[in-house]
Structure formats: C-alpha cells, structure tokens
Amino acid sequence: xxxxxxxxxxxxxxxxxxxxxxxxxxxxxxxxxxxxxxxxxxxxxxxxxxxxxxxxxxxxxxxxxxxxxxxxxxxxxxxxxxxxxxxxxxxxxxxxxxxxxxxxxxxxxxxxxxxxxxxxxxxxxxxxxxxxxxxxxxxxxxxxxxxxxxxxxxxxxxxxxxxxxxxxxxxxxxxxxxxxxxxxxxxxxxxxxxxxxxxxxxxxxxxxxxxxxxxxxxxxxxxxxxxxxxxxxxxxxxxxxxxxxxxxxxxxxxxxxxxxxxxxxxxxxxxxxxxxxxxxxxxxxxxxxxxxxxxxxxxxxxxxxxxxxxxxxxxxxxxxxxxxxxxxxxxxxxxxxxxxxxxxxxxxxxxxxxxxxxxxxxxxxxxxxxxxxxxxxxxxxxxxxxxxxxxxxxxxxxxxxxxxxxxxxxxxxxxxxxxxxxxxxxxxxxxxxxxxxxxxxxxxxxxxxxxxxxxxxxxxxxxxxxxxxxxxxxxxxxxxxxxxxxxxxxxxxxxxxxxxxxxxxxxxxxxxxxxxxxxxxxxxxxxxxxxxxxx
Numbered sequence: 001x002x003x004x005x006x007x008x009x010x011x012x013x014x015x016x017x018x019x020x021x022x023x024x025x026x027x028x029x030x031x032x033x034x035x036x037x038x039x040x041x042x043x044x045x046x047x048x049x050x051x052x053x054x055x056x057x058x059x060x061x062x063x064x065x066x067x068x069x070x071x072x073x074x075x076x077x078x079x080x081x082x083x084x085x086x087x088x089x090x091x092x093x094x095x096x097x098x099x100x101x102x103x104x105x106x107x108x109x110x111x112x113x114x115x116x117x118x119x120x121x122x123x124x125x126x127x128x129x130x131x132x133x134x135x136x137x138x139x140x141x142x143x144x145x146x147x148x149x150x151x152x153x154x155x156x157x158x159x160x161x162x163x164x165x166x167x168x169x170x171x172x173x174x175x176x177x178x179x180x181x182x183x184x185x186x187x188x189x190x191x192x193x194x195x196x197x198x199x200x201x202x203x204x205x206x207x208x209x210x211x212x213x214x215x216x217x218x219x220x221x222x223x224x225x226x227x228x229x230x231x232x233x234x235x236x237x238x239x240x241x242x243x244x245x246x247x248x249x250x251x252x253x254x255x256x257x258x259x260x261x262x263x264x265x266x267x268x269x270x271x272x273x274x275x276x277x278x279x280x281x282x283x284x285x286x287x288x289x290x291x292x293x294x295x296x297x298x299x300x301x302x303x304x305x306x307x308x309x310x311x312x313x314x315x316x317x318x319x320x321x322x323x324x325x326x327x328x329x330x331x332x333x334x335x336x337x338x339x340x341x342x343x344x345x346x347x348x349x350x351x352x353x354x355x356x357x358x359x360x361x362x363x364x365x366x367x368x369x370x371x372x373x374x375x376x377x378x379x380x381x382x383x384x385x386x387x388x389x390x391x392x393x394x395x396x397x398x399x400x401x402x403x404x405x406x407x408x409x410x411x412x413x414x415x416x417x418x419x420x421x422x423x424x425x426x427x428x429x430x431x432x433x434x435x436x437x438x439x440x441x442x443x444x445x446x447x448x449x450x451x452x453x454x455x456x457x458x459x460x461x462x463x464x465x466x467x468x469x470x471x472x473x474x475x476x477x478x479x480x481x482x483x484x485x486x487x488x489x490x491x492x493x494x495x496x497x498x499x500x501x502x503x504x505x506x507x508x509x510x511x512x513x514x515x516x517x518x519x520x521x522x523x524x525x526x527x528x529x530x531x532x533x534x535x
Contacts, residue, residue: 039088439474
C-alpha cells in the first residue's frame with residue numbers, strides 16, 4: 001500500500017513535501033515534480049544532500065517565506081504563499097505554496113507538510129493584462145470605461161477561457177473582486193458539472209464554428225464566490241483581435257429577481273383562476289348538496305312513518321300472542337299504511353339512497369379534483385399521468401364549459417408518464433380549456449345560437465414526447481392575432497373576461513420551463529387547436 005501511495009504521489013504534477021521546521025526547510029520527502037520546476041532532482045534536496053530548498057528561493061522572497069510560514073506554525077494554522085524561485089537555468093518561476101505543521105501531543109512542531117504549484121503562466125498573464133491596460137489607446141480606454149459603467153455584468157475571456165476583463169457589475173453579482181478572477185479560468189463562475197466541460201465547449205467552437213451559445217444566448221446557472229448558484233441569461237459575442245486571436249465577451253443578466261417574480265405571478269395567476277372558478281365550483285357542489293338535503297328530509301319523514309307502522313305491528317303481534325281480538329289495532333294499522341303510502345315509500349326510498357350516494361360521490365370527485373388541481377407543486381419535477389390531470393381540470397372547470405359545450409376526450413391507453421411540474425401543467429390545461437369555452441360562448445352570442453359547441457381533448461405519443469391537443473368549435477382567432485396570443489397582456493376577449501396573462505404564462509411553463517412546444521392553429525369561424533408537446 002505504501003509503494004502504491006508513493007507511486008501516486010510521484011506522478012502528481014504538484015510538488016508534495018515533508019520537511020523540518022528549520023532555517024533551510026530541510027526536506028525529508030519531496031516528489032519528482034520538483035525536477036520540472038527547478039531543474040534539480042528531488043534527491044538533491046533530501047536532507048540537504050546537495051542543496052537546500054531555501055537556496056532556490058529568490059533572495060528577495062526568502063525573508064517573506066520564512067516569516068510568513070513561521071508565524072502560521074506558531075499559531076498552528078495553515079499558510080498560503082506566493083513567491084519566486086530561481087531554477088537551474090536561472091529562470092524566475094512563480095509558485096503557490098500551501099502547507100501546515102504536524103504537532104506532538106505537547107504542541108511542539110514535528111515537521112511540515114505541503115504542496116507547491118507552478119503559477120508562472122498565471123502570473124505572466126496577470127502582468128500582461130496590467131501592461132496592456134497601461135498601454136491602452138484612447139479608444140480602448142473609452143471601451144474600458146464604458147464596460148465598467150455598464151449596468152449588466154460583462155466578462156471578457158481569451159480563447160483559452162481565461163478571464164481578462166471583469167467589470168464592476170460582474171463584481172457585484174458574482175461577489176469577486178476583479179483581481180481575484182482576472183487570470184483565472186472562467187469556469188470558476190459556473191457549476192462544477194459545466195465547469196469541467198467549459199474548455200471543451202470553447203475548443204469545439206473554435207474548431208467547428210458550430211455555435212451552441214456563442215452569438216445566440218441562453219439561460220444558464222452562475223456560481224458566486226460563496227458557491228451559491230443563481231439563474232442568469234448569458235449572451236456571448238466573439239471579438240476578433242488585430243493579431244487574429246479570438247476573445248469572447250459575455251453579457252450576463254441576473255435572473256434571480258425575475259424568477260422570483262415569475263413564481264409570485266404564477267401563484268397570483270393561479271389564485272385568480274381559482275377565484276374566478278370559485279362560484280362555479282360552489283354551484284357544482286351546491287347542486288348535489290341540495291338534492292342530498294332534500295332526500296334526507298324525505299328519508300327523515302319516511303322513517304317516522306315506518307317507525308309508526310313498526311310500533312303498531314309490534315302491538316298487533318303482542319295481541320295475537322295474548323289471544324285478544326285485535327280488531328281496533330287492525331283498523332289503526334290499515335289507516336297508518338294508507339296514510340304513509342307504504343307502496344310509495346318502498347319504491348322511493350331505494351332511489352333516494354342511490355341518488356344521495358351519487359351526490360356524495362360527485363362532491364367527493366369535485367373535492368379530489370380541486371385538491372389535485374391546487375397541488376402547490378415543489379421545486380422538483382414529478383412523473384404524472386396527464387390523463388388524470390386533464391380529467392381533474394375538467395371537473396374543476398366544469399361550470400365554465402358545461403352550458404356551452406360538450407367535452408370529448410380521446411386518450412391513448414399506453415400513454416407514458418411525463419416528468420413535469422404538475423401544478424403548473426394543470427394551470428396550462430385550465431387556461432386553454434377556459435379559453436375554449438369562452439370562444440364557443442362568444443361564437444354563440446355573435447351568431448345568436450344556443451346549440452352547444454364541442455371541446456375535444458386528445459393525448460397521444462409522438463416520438464419521445466407526449467402531445468395534448470385541445471380543440472374547440474369556437475369563433476377562432478384572426479390571422480393577424482395568432483402570432484400575438486402568447487404575448488403578455490394580449491387578449492381578444494371582452495373587458496372582464498381575461499387579463500391576457502393565461503397563454504403567456506402557459507408559454508413560459510411549456511417552452512421555457514419544460515423545454516417543450518406550445519403551438520396554435522386557428523380558422524376564423526371554425527375554431528382553434530392548442531397543441532402542447534412535452535418531452
């Protein structure tokens with residue numbers, strides 16, 4: 001196991017060491033990565049056999065390294081240093097060192113462990129950037145000033161993905177100071193799963209010129225200095241320099257507040273829809289409640305009549321058992337049978353019970369549908385059966401369509417479950433179904449007719465997607481308006497019938513949030529079909 005560990009250490013490009021806490025930093029262990037950095041083999045430094053590690057530290061930095069490391073050792077803390085060394089060829093190299101002490105039970109330092117990384121290229125790039133800034137032309141100074149004063153974060157990177165410019169707005173959004181990120185790979189501003197692929201994205205674009213985000217822009221996640229993630233819209237443009245190398249300027253728009261408002265708007269819209277449906281739902285519940293109440297009153301009266309018949313029948317049996325002539329009781333019983341209309345009760349009580357049972361089932365169905373429709377949903381998607389969701393929405397919206405249309409459903413029997421946000425998809429179904437009912441009602445009024453229209457809902461597979469098509473026989477949409485139906489606040493309904501938010505919210509839900517498609521086909525006077533395609 002020891003040889004395996006040593007083999008791994010020897011093949012890591014960073015320099016690992018264990019040394020004494022003395023003026024020469026006497027090395028007890030040093031891997032062979034030191035050879036590439038210094039030009040000297042590790043064996044030269046072990047126990048100071050040929051040279052000390054201090055001997056290759058730049059003379060101007062020896063005191064800094066010694067004081068900083070010793071101060072950390074005294075505090076039992078780790079240290080992080082950047083300093084220069086001079087290699088065998090006389091070249092100056094910049095290194096970054098992180099180390100910490102190992103202490104005895106008495107608190108005495110026994111030895112120091114750490115690693116050293118060559119940061120010469122990074123330092124050179126930072127120096128180049130500073131020199132470039134010092135030699136800026138007037139136009140470049142103007143550009144730099146303009147970029148710094150922009151309200152949106154702007155980040156300029158090289159074709160290798162190294163950050164060269166980081167404006168004030170970017171510093172505010174990401175939480176880094178410019179000097180902390182200039183010279184670093186831009187992947188530090190992205191989540192880990194994207195960071196490891198970022199350089200590959202750039203290289204593929206430079207080789208193929210196939211733009212997946214460059215020149216297009218899209219919504220992605222950014223990572224702040226505190227490692228928190230946030231939604232942002234990123235637009236990237238390629239900048240060709242005089243030397244022919246490409247640079248890329250990214251303009252970021254923080255979507256955190258926008259997303260929060262979207263959630264609040266969606267909640268408000270849903271509550272508005274529920275509020276508009278409340279009267280209809282109350283009516284739907286009130287109708288079975290009324291006939292259940294009527295049946296209960298009837299059954300209460302019937303019970304009184306039958307109780308009296310049972311009482312007289314018991315008395316008659318007792319008279320027979322005692323040998324008395326029950327003529328008077330026979331007369332009373334006959335009169336009670338006539339008064340109670342026993343034949344009517346025997347025929348009507350079962351139907352009243354059945355009707356009441358149906359009413360309870362109807363109320364239960366409405367409450368269950370309302371519960372499913374009002375499901376708040378979570379931050380994660382759920383696999384759901386769209387057929388169940390459509391049926392629930394139809395129940396909730398029944399009072400909106402039952403007077404103006406008949407609803408026909410046609411669902412494929414083997415329809416797969418769909419991974420989605422159920423509450424938001426329910427809202428989309430509701431918006432479209434209510435719009436369909438309003439379109440049919442509008443056509444009835446304009447034509448002066450009372451015949452019911454038809455709302456047809458189909459659900460079927462199409463490749464790797466599930467499609468829900470909702471068609472109506474309503475008034476249709478004018479051709480010049482079809483392209484605007486998903487715009488916020490656009491509506492063709494009369495005042496008080498809609499806010500113009502329903503279909504724009506539906507579009508955001510289906511296209512932006514679920515990466516699906518929402519289409520519309522319409523013929524004036526014949527009707528409209530809204531197609532929802534979900535992956």
